[in-house]
Amino acid sequence: MLNRRTFIKKAAIGGGLALAGGFPFESLAGERTKKLTILHTNDVHSRLEPFPMDGGRNEGQGGVAARAAIISAIRKEQENVLLLDAGDIFQGTPYFNMYKGEPEIKALSMMGYDAVTMGNHDFDAGVEGFARQLPHANFPVLTANYDFTNTPLEGKTIPFTTIKRGGLKIGIFGLGVELKGLVSDNYFGNTKYNDPIPIARRISEQLKRQEKCDMVICLSHLGYEYDNNKVSDKVLAAETEHIDLIIGGHTHTFLDVPTSLKNKAGREILINQVGWAGLRLGRIDYEFGSRKTSKISSAQSVIVSKQTRVG
């Protein structure tokens, strides 16, 4: 398969003849453009209420009720919306100390989150503590690099999911940070952390190739970047080929606009992260074009190449 693709690519460059146009195949492509609005949060840390009116710099900001109102307004305007969270749902306000995550998960369900991943603080009531709140979740928890075998979360999370919205197919997978040294051993128990890079390569390729997703999103709690060689979203972006967007967390990084980078294949990949505490709602509006049109031009270049003329 790869060889054939390479051949087409080379032939396209070698042939260099433009498409003559008017072929009936264009109609197969359906609509020319599609739209998708991606909304996201990270590191909300049990901030169910807005920050108190105490003169502090965040006073009156955040809170699930305000966030839900913004989300509803966007859903009224936009047909295709995805709502995602990149982990650390738990810990940081007395709500978590008192209720151990029940209102947090119920709020995410009510807001209509499509998927989340787990952050290190989502282990703060132990693996069993997170598992205990899952009956309140109406969305999948995506964790591709945690192995929960022989833990209370075994079989309760999935590595990836695919979601169809308005004729688009979106693949989403989740990656978590190394727990050792960050989370107390007794909290994560038998959870095994696996190197995220090879897993991200495998799953993102599977989502694009086998699952034929139009877009691949990684929900990552790895952190935006580090000044050492620790794996981060920037490393992940540079080391993989099939992810279109990384929605990050952990480092509480406020990005005013997404960071645009080149992936391993030289194609664009975005990283976005919106600080913490639900102070902001991340939003990126995507437009998609038919991929078949570009494939047609590749194919036709082949036709004018030497082999086809002989035939």
Add this chain to the structure above:
Amino acid sequence: MLSSLKSLRYLIYVLLLVTASCSHSYQVTKHTPGSVKVKDVSPDSSLNSLIKPFKDQLDVKMSELIGRADTTLTKKQPESTLGNFMADAQLQAARKIDPLVNISVANYGGIRISYLTGGDIKLRNMYELMPFDNMLTIIEVPGNLLHKLCDHMAGLGGWPVSGMSYIIKDKKAINILVGDKQLNEQANYKVAISDYVANGGDNCDFLKTATQRATNILIRDVLISYVRDLTAQQKPLRSSLENRVQYAQ
């Protein structure tokens, strides 16, 4: 001519089928950023109804007034007023259990608010400052291990301490003073610290060899008691910068 055109069309068709069957149909052509601040919006009533019963029960407990801060305490590196308050409270609590505790160390990442506004201190503030259920622990470490801990703290930009001081130079700790004496590599020191760090948290694996004395007192309760004690003495919470941790000039 006609047949060659036909075969040409057939070939295109086959190629299209092959390419279409192994790839997705659409690709990103444009993206527009639009993140927004969550504020100045009338809140959603169903979410408010969802959290109301949780909030009502919580508010009763958390709005308890436990004391006053005479100025705003902040979180900062290498040294901060919020960090010094935490380290001081730990040291005071540990010395009630073992008067020979020399020093206290708090992990910077464990300070979970960036400031504590001057004025009333409510129970809620202490939960937000220290939401984790970490326990106060007393560890006994040889001087060389304490030196290693200081280097570790320096490498991370400085952690709050009490009863000691150090200077950060090239991500290492220099001029480490315990009380007013230079660190003695051969001596043993008793350190008040959280069980999280003592058990290797924040990459402090090297501390696992130290002798531990558990206290079963939550660090949060240590902070709450410290403020309550001040209130009982009719004193506000006061914390200042004392050059406990400095960057080398």
